[in-house]
Amino acid sequence: MRDEDEIREQYEFLEEQLESEEMTHAGVKEMFTYYKRALGWVLEEEHI
Incomplete structure (x- = not known):
């Protein structure tokens, strides 16, 4: 599972x-x- 910081970092990179x-x-x-x-x-996070 990815944590919020990892997702936020990916978003900022994008x-x-x-x-x-x-x-x-x-x-x-x-x-x-x-x-x-x-x-x-x-989506993976929301399903779990």
Whole structure:
């Protein structure tokens, strides 16, 4: 299980990356992968 701090850290990382001026198609695709993983952690927590 992930704790709240880990999820918050992942969210802040995503936020920084999305604000970057250098977002490319590959970068955006990678960010969605991270986003889906973080969202999965949240949903996993809610089901337990």
